[in-house]
Amino acid sequence: HPIYGYSIRTDSYYRAVCDWMGKRHAWEISPQWLVYVPGVVPALNFAVQAFTRPGDGIVIQPPVYYPFRKSIQENGRRIIENPLLRMEGGYEMDLGGLERAIDSRTRLFILCSPHNPVGRVWKRQELEALADLCLSREILIVSDEIHSDLVLGGGWRHTCLASVSKEIAERTVTLTAPNKTFNIAGLTMGNAIISNPRLREDFLAAVQGSGIEVSNVFGNVAAEAAYTEGEAWLDQLLKYIEANYRLVAEFTASRVPEIRVLPLEGTYLAWLDCAGLGMDDDALKRFFFRDARLWLDDGPKFGTGGSGFMRMNLAAPRSLIEESMKRLERAVVSRRRG
Structure with a gap:
């Protein structure tokens, strides 16, 4: 039809997202957990604004996708680096270094999973160890999982961090989108998956405060089509x-x-x-x-x-x-x- 006005995300859209996460990643989620974002990069900024204050520390694991650093710096927060360890066969997390780097004002950890640019698909045990450390220090985790569908052969399997346990899910904001998987980044579609109602409310307030909480009709249709027909x-x-x-x-x-x-x-x-x-x-x-x-x-x-x-x-x-x-x-x- 020729009318392209304001749009809503339909029940079938939410079903498509939930079904995809269940089928591809063995994570059963509720439509109520989904918060629209126009992409993972804006969502990083929303998370920084929602869950931290100026001067708070936010952990990243370089070398890492450069908007992570930018979202921290441009919102007046402190970068706490926990560099990955270069090993003969690739990279590993340095959890000992992370424990030493955390200070009294560390509030957030931004995880890249799978990791861009080093190409690691984190094992479940690695994620559990990371999450346990963050939980023990009362640090929220924002998990950028935009590449979760793009796991190659060789026995690797993506584990959604929030699927590991209910306790971890309660302290995790998961960012996903069909943009990388189906090459539709220009349609500005994504979701924050947040099971904790209080965290979801705070995050939604940051999204609404930006004035860009309305998705576009082309993105809605493309995302639903990708998730239902693109496997x-x-x-x-x-x-x-x-x-x-x-x-x-x-x-x-x-x-x-x-x-x-x-x-x-x-x-x-x-x-x-x-x-x-x-x-x-x-x-x-x-x-x-x-x-x-x-x-x-x-x-x-x-x-x-x-x-x-x-x-x-x-x-x-x-x-x-x-x-x-x-x-x-x-x-x-x-x-x-x-």
Whole structure:
């Protein structure tokens, strides 16, 4: 029809979201727990405003998605860093470091699960240990799970943090959206899933205070369609992304060994260790952009631990991934020759 006025989220929309979470993630949720957000990044800001005050401390685990840091700084809160530990096979949480970093004004922990950019899918035991520590210190957890549908093969499985126990759910705000999974970020759809009525009320007040609590009709319809009709497509997509990852990992290992592609468990983002090129961060960024003619995200924007890395989007046609590898190889060969 030609009328695109104000919209509401229908019962069928809420059923679609709840059914998806139950089927894909074994988490049974209630429609009453859902609070509309226009995306995870605005939701991070709403959470910071709802649950903390200026000067309070908020924990992040760098290298991490850069809007985490921005949402803290621009709202006048303090960043408390708990950097991930780089291990031979990838990354791990540093819970000992977290316990030491927490102070008397630490109020919030922002979790990235699966983690962007390092590609970890946190195990249930890791999440339980993290949550137990936060609960013992009365710290709320905001869990960004926007990549939860994008878990690759290899036996990994995403665990929604709030599904681990009722006690953890009572202290957790889970942020989800179909945006990354189905490539509809421009339709500004997302949900905060909050089982605790008091937390939900406080969060909703922050959303309503922003004046943007009304979703758009296209986003409503697209999200419902994706969750009800898109599962088979997603299963194919995951295989495609995994094949792209293998292409990049195998190509670099055999032809550009100066760059190491770290293991990828979830997301569609490859984390490239470029230390073997022997460049500082400014030179590395110029090399990729000017010499290789590739526009990747430079590691330092993800904070501590990002130096010497580049992040590559694998959610692209195979032909583009192949072309990117050819460009990278040409640039590296030229550099070797001096």
